[in-house]
Ligand SMILES: Nc1ncnc2c1ncn2[C@@H]1O[C@H](COP(=O)(O)OP(=O)(O)OP(=O)(O)O)[C@@H](O)[C@H]1O
């Protein structure tokens with residue numbers, strides 16, 4: 001589904017991602033782990049068009065994504081959540097999810113400016129998508145609540161609902177369990193699994209190794225922007241280089 005070849009991104013003298021190669025099969029949960037500053041979020045920013053690659057290729061179903069804008073990439077079915085919550089404080093939960101569908105409608109700018117009836121139909125359609133995504137994440141009961149009143153654990157799910165409302169084929173989740181307690185983390189594992197069960201391919205960045213070893217089909221370990229190891233959880237847990245650089249002996 002995703003084929004990354006020779007991907008490199010530098011910031012001045014710093015190489016954040018270096019000659020990275022990996023492939024993700026459709027409908028798998030593929031995780032990216034590594035120490036702080038290893039380049040995980042930078043990789044997500046490259047895959048979603050927030051940063052342009054310095055060099056290399058990113059192919060989604062054989063189509064090149066490198067050089068496309070974030071919206072162009074989103075329209076090809078790639079969606080994401082953020083390490084630091086990106087929530088609009090003055091809005092309800094539903095509105096926050098609907099904002100994620102911006103640019104995904106069928107109406108053009110002209111219809112929007114003229115306020116044509118087609119636009120109202122589209123707004124209804126987007127609301128329907130947003131409500132379905134909220135329901136999928138178990139958030140229907142808070143749809144009309146202002147997000148400022150919601151606890152952190154629900155906001156993490158709300159970000160996922162927003163990403164799902166665009167009906168992605170590939171979903172990138174940057175530390176979905178960060179800051180969650182044990183119960184919330186278990187719920188998050190269930191949610192990630194149920195997302196995969198709908199046919200979506202999941203790319204996951206997480207520091208919670210219990211969660212990672214539990215849900216991942218394959219794991220890529222990054223260190224200083226380079227691939228340190230790649231394989232199934234069983235292999236990664238026993239890889240000496242990974243233990244030395246990141247996992248530790250415990
Ligand atoms: N816009 C930028 N300008 C300059 N340097 C950057 C930029 N974005 C990332 N970096 C650098 O790239 C490196 C990788 O950072 P990145 O945020 O991708 O790490 P990470 O693996 O996500 O870490 P963490 O686990 O702490 O979230 C770091 O050295 C960071 O300072």
Ligand SMILES: [Mg+2]
Nearest residue numbers: 040041042083
């Ligand atoms: Mg990060």
